[in-house]
Amino acid sequence: MRRVSTPSLALSVLDDLARDALDPAYTAAAARRAALTDPGTVDPDATEPDATEPDATEPDATEPDAVEPDATEPGGRRRAWAVWLVLGVLGVAMAFAVHRQSVQAPAVERARTALIADVRSRTAADRALAARIDGLRAETARQRAVALGRSRSGAALNARIAGLETAAGDTAVHGAGVTLRLADAPADPPAGAGPAGAGSAPADILAPVAGRILDRDVADAANALWAAGARAVSVGGVRLTATTAIRTAGDTILVGFTPLQSPYDLVAVGDPGRLAAGVTGSAAGRRLAGYHTTFGIGFSVARGPALTVPAATVTMPRLARESAR
Amino acid sequence: MIGALALAVGLAVGVVLNPTAPSWLDPYLPIAVVAALDAVFGGLRAALEKVFDDKVFVVSFISNVLVAALVVFIGDKLGVGGQLSTAVVVVFGIRIFANAAAIRRQVFKA
Numbered sequence: 001m002r003r004v005s006t007p008s009l010a011l012s013v014l015d016d017l018a019r020d021a022l023d024p025a026y027t028a029a030a031a032r033r034a035a036l037t038d039p040g041t042v043d044p045d046a047t048e049p050d051a052t053e054p055d056a057t058e059p060d061a062t063e064p065d066a067v068e069p070d071a072t073e074p075g076g077r078r079r080a081w082a083v084w085l086v087l088g089v090l091g092v093a094m095a096f097a098v099h100r101q102s103v104q105a106p107a108v109e110r111a112r113t114a115l116i117a118d119v120r121s122r123t124a125a126d127r128a129l130a131a132r133i134d135g136l137r138a139e140t141a142r143q144r145a146v147a148l149g150r151s152r153s154g155a156a157l158n159a160r161i162a163g164l165e166t167a168a169g170d171t172a173v174h175g176a177g178v179t180l181r182l183a184d185a186p187a188d189p190p191a192g193a194g195p196a197g198a199g200s201a202p203a204d205i206l207a208p209v210a211g212r213i214l215d216r217d218v219a220d221a222a223n224a225l226w227a228a229g230a231r232a233v234s235v236g237g238v239r240l241t242a243t244t245a246i247r248t249a250g251d252t253i254l255v256g257f258t259p260l261q262s263p264y265d266l267v268a269v270g271d272p273g274r275l276a277a278g279v280t281g282s283a284a285g286r287r288l289a290g291y292h293t294t295f296g297i298g299f300s301v302a303r304g305p306a307l308t309v310p311a312a313t314v315t316m317p318r319l320a321r322e323s324a325r
Numbered sequence: 326m327i328g329a330l331a332l333a334v335g336l337a338v339g340v341v342l343n344p345t346a347p348s349w350l351d352p353y354l355p356i357a358v359v360a361a362l363d364a365v366f367g368g369l370r371a372a373l374e375k376v377f378d379d380k381v382f383v384v385s386f387i388s389n390v391l392v393a394a395l396v397v398f399i400g401d402k403l404g405v406g407g408q409l410s411t412a413v414v415v416v417f418g419i420r421i422f423a424n425a426a427a428i429r430r431q432v433f434k435a
Contacts, residue, residue: 017416021423022374023367023385030376082383083368084331090361090386091335092342097354099339 130313141171166231169241169312173232177307178275180221182288183263183298185211211295215248218255218264220284222246228278230268232309236260239312256312263298272303332365352401353394356413360393361386363417366424373431393417 144161148154165171222240225233233240238255240246245256252259268275279285279301292299364386371377393413400409 014419017419018423021367021420022370022427023381025381025385026367026371026374026376026378029378029381033378080379083379086383086386087331087365088335088338090358090365091332091337092339093335093354093358093361095336095339095342096350097358100351100354 141165169232169239169244172311173269173309175231175269175307176272176303176305177230177267177269177309178225178272178279179302179304179307180225180266180268180279181263181298181300181302182213182217182221182266184213185296185298211291211297213253213262213264213297215246215253217284217288217291218253218266219246221266221279221288224279224282224284225266225268225270225275227282228268228270228275230270230275232270233266233268234309235266236264237310239310241312244312267304267307267309269307269309272305276301276303352406352410353397356393356397356410357390359414359417359421360389363420363424364389366421366428370424370428370431373428389417 145158148158148161162171166173218235222233222235235246235255236258238244238258238260240255245254247254249259252261253264254260280289288297288299291297364382367385368377368382371382396409396413397406400406
């Protein structure tokens with residue numbers, strides 16, 4: 001009855017599985033029982049060898065009360081109770097399983113949603129607290145200025161504080177200055193943008209990869225602005241302080257901890273003429289201008305009469321010493 | 326008939342008790358239920374074919390559940406619990422379908 005010629009093991013396993021779906025123990029037990037009780041009146045199908053072939057539909061297997069005869073004997077009655085007990089246990093187990101699926105799985109989902117909501121509300125609270133800190137700091141600074149302004153030495157101290165705060169990036173700076181814009185080259189640059197034959201030129205190790213602005217370019221431009229006498233510089237709206245790093249993380253440039261995308265706007269407050277001349281005349285400026293003609297990166301300097309460099313979120317120094325006394 | 330009644334009573338008891346299954350049962354309970362369902366369908370089919378036997382049913386039921394739980398347990402220990410659970414479900418699913426088809430043929434002659 002097993003087809004030994006089945007080519008695939010997996011197929012034959014599945015075949016057996018479907019063929020022997022009815023536990024052969026049932027037919028064996030039925031045959032044993034029939035042989036024990038009354039060999040004469042046995043249902044012939046139960047003892048025939050092909051009764052183990054479960055897919056065959058026996059013509060006379062229609063009587064529904066197959067269990068009843070056994071229940072009359074004492075051992076059979078006990079076993080019938082075992083059947084009911086087992087089925088009852090199965091019912092309880094199914095209820096358990098269904099309950100678990102319908103109650104606990106949504107519970108996991110609910111917990112996740114609650115966590116997300118928690119994160120959002122905490123972030124909002126964090127932002128509100130940061131805004132409150134800014135307001136309180138501004139208020140403190142105002143009160144201090146008023147208090148110090150009452151005396152001559154206090155006024156001198158006020159001026160000194162203002163200068164130091166600007167240097168530290170603690171306050172926003174407004175005034176005339178320049179905006180320097182750096183931008184990645186357009187998506188297909190070397191074909192049109194390279195009049196100097198960028199494709200054939202040996203790869204410069206300092207050249208932007210495929211016309212991309214690197215963290216080094218942004219940092220060089222910022223340093224050029226400082227060197228040209230900028231009082232305050234911001235990159236993409238992030239104020240640069242003594243501890244602000246400009247670096248690459250993956251494909252993006254991080255200024256401080258803020259990821260930025262091309263174009264990168266560097267805003268510097270200071271004497272516009274000096275700044276513009278200083279940047280374009282600097283080594284970094286000449287290099288970027290060269291990339292502009294060779295690789296098609298965006299590089300432009302624009303003067304502005306009223307620019308704003310925002311305040312930085314200054315972390316309080318852990319160890320500070322007065323440099324000169 | 327009485328078997329279906331027992332099943333219904335068990336379900337009712339389970340629902341009324343509103344149970345929280347102990348958590349160590351979590352991976353085994355669904356598999357054990359599927360294995361038990363296989364035994365139940367086998368028993369139903371045997372009853373329809375007039376070869377039902379109480380002892381065979383109870384033994385196959387308990388051994389099905391225990392073996393399925395054991396397979397899942399070993400799979401969990403080996404780190405392939407999910408795959409072995411799938412295998413158990415596939416095997417018992419095929420058997421349930423085959424038995425259900427046989428029952429259908431018995432009942433509806435089609």
